[in-house]
Amino acid sequence: MLHYLLRNQLLLILIGVFLYFHFSSPYFATGFNLITLGREGAELGIICIGVTLVLILGRLDISVGSVMAVSALIMIIGYKTLQIHWGYLLPICLVFGLLVGAFNGVLTAIIGVPSFIATLGTLIILRGLMQWASSTEWMREANSTFSTDPAFQFIGGGDVGSTIPLSVLLLALIFVAVLFILKFTKIGVSIYAFGGNFQAATRAGIRVKIIEVGVFTFSGLCAAIAGILLASRLDSVTYQTGQYLEFQVLIAVILGGTSIAGGVGSIWGTILGIGLIAILTNGMVMTATDRDVQDIVLALFLLFALFLDRIMHKLTHRAGAWKMADLDRALAFARRLTMRGGGA
């Protein structure tokens, strides 16, 4: 019920924001811009799908932005400076993403480091690598030339049948695959169970460590794929690439109704969240909104969505007659308050 409402109100906001930009900028709803919007959204979206799964586990992955950046760095420097064919670089990038993801997963699942700290560590290491690389000759050389291979440009910038961007198709493919896994397989149930009640999942015989490492690895892979698309589309990389992207990702996923506490969330919601973020970001560029103001607007939207969620929750729960389950939940909640309220 809650998610249904949240998803719907999100859809309404999405349409409203779209119409607002349509009327305030003549360039916004042009075919060219919408395709650009789709491409930007697709890269963000692929990362968000991975992060949604991590959040359903009740964990955090804030390293995705820098994984994407380093993946793009490998593509750009390898292809443009070191003249390695990009076909060889693709698997290297994917393996890089898998390894970083698995590293995060092993740190949290097996060594027991809180996921926020583990992925913060990864983030800082990879950011350091970006800083270092950007001061080298390689980077200067890479960014001073243009790539000429149309096949390379096609990955992130090409349209299949000259209408649908390849990256959007890729997003759709990953979306369908993950949707299937979440809804119809044992892995999906296990992921929800892990986040919903870890002890119950362990005691039910679910291989919790494998699930956790697997989900982090998948998240890393998604970020690496996004990096490849980005490298091909922009044909350059700087030390700022993907900086603070993790916040945009978190905003999109949480807007989509996924709980940071774990156990709750859907990638349908995430897709809508990404749509909203992509439209907002692109629309604000089109209407020449100041960069700093853009961040503030994004954050306000997140807070607003959470606020609306609480209000809707309260209204729907007040309106009807007392239901047994509602009352039980209210009682359970009240019981928790007893202690905090300084009671017995």
Added chain:
Amino acid sequence: MNDTPRLSIRGLTKKFPGILAVSEADLILAPGEIHALVGENGSGKSTLCMTLSGVYQRDAGEIQIDGKHVSPTSPRQAQLLGVSMMYQESNLVPELTVSANIALGRESFVLNRHQTEVRVREILNRLDFHLDPSVKASHLSGAQMQMAEIAKALYEESKIIIMDEPTAALSIPETRALHKVIRDVSATGVSVIYISHALEEALEIADYVTVLRDGKVVACRETRAFTRGDLVALMVGRHISIIERPTRHAALGEEVLRVENVSLGNRVKNASVSLSRGEVVGLAGLVGSGRSELAMVLCGVIRPTAGTIYIDGKRVTLRSPRAAMRHGIAYLSENRKEDGLFMQLTVLTNLTISILDRLTNWVGLVRGRRETVEGRSLVDRFSIIVPGLGAKAQTLSGGNQQKSLIARLIEANLRILIFDEPTKGVDVGAIESIHKTIRSLASEGKAVLVVSSYLPEIMTISDRVLVMRDGELVANFTAEEVAEDKVMAAAFG
């Protein structure tokens, strides 16, 4: 039955920091045997079983299943060996449906929801549990959660099923249905380990009974060889009688709490209660009859949808537990782990946290020495058994945790005490001392309301017994007229 036992445990030992939870325990289980494990809280029953189900790893000893040495290191491995366990605390995933919860960990790779639901329905029907498999677990009440847990243990066709206090939240007809199912599955060769505090139940259903005390097996015999008195004596190591009526105090004080026509949705309907100084009122009724809800209204946890509350004759609105405390009302929750104790903090902190104001010096700093002295006197007064005042609350047994909580509550010096299931999951020895405490509180002039599902308890300590059924107060017995059969008749309607 063939000669190889289904399960054979020899010399099993499990240590926790500071506590020897299980010490050289032996247990033999034949195929199709129902084996009851009884003992006080903290006697090692649950720990023994969790070692078997792979939650804990043993420190010494051996486990054989069907003659083969095994050492399950995870619940998953135990499952593969044919051991499934129903745990005491809720192990449901709130966002998943009942049927998904029951099948959790046993699904095929691509889910077959329809087939799972058919099987779950079949099990629930067999158990005579009225539970909708397609509803989310977060919508279940306490008793329904327990039903789902039981169905979960039966879902996998295991060789050994362990049930830890399966009937704690069940009504009598549900308990009967469960016992019938346990007999049915054991007839097919499945062995069942049945942990229970309700000795009558253990004597009724089990073929063999093992009694544990302080982590050691003190007796293991055929059920016929035991009487209830024997079991109690073996469990506590001495003879005590818990059904022993104390002398009543005839003179009651003035009325302190009066509730008129209080309702809470359809859970409590038009309830009117009055409570006087120096009296203990027992509130009986089946689980779900609205007793706990009424208690929660009285202590400000939840606001009633209708009705008025008077304290000392003055009309009050209890907006929060804090407001209730200001009016002198204290509440002992039935869920000590979630609502009462700070499990990660020390016993001392848990005891003194409500009275720190009294233990501070003029700057406002807590005076450590005085706190320790106070804590030690509480531990002595309530005979709480602790490894030390600095031990974490989670290392205590259930009975000692409850005693600590009661000690804290009483030290806060409030006039109206509401105890919700004060002896739930507490061992026989501790029950006795908690009952004594409650009586002595009344003779000090406090008003006490005790909500309890345990009828002998209500009979033992109450000056007056109220009975609830379907949210209504249906009977009010004085100490002279009250009798177990009358209360049961009123509760069942």
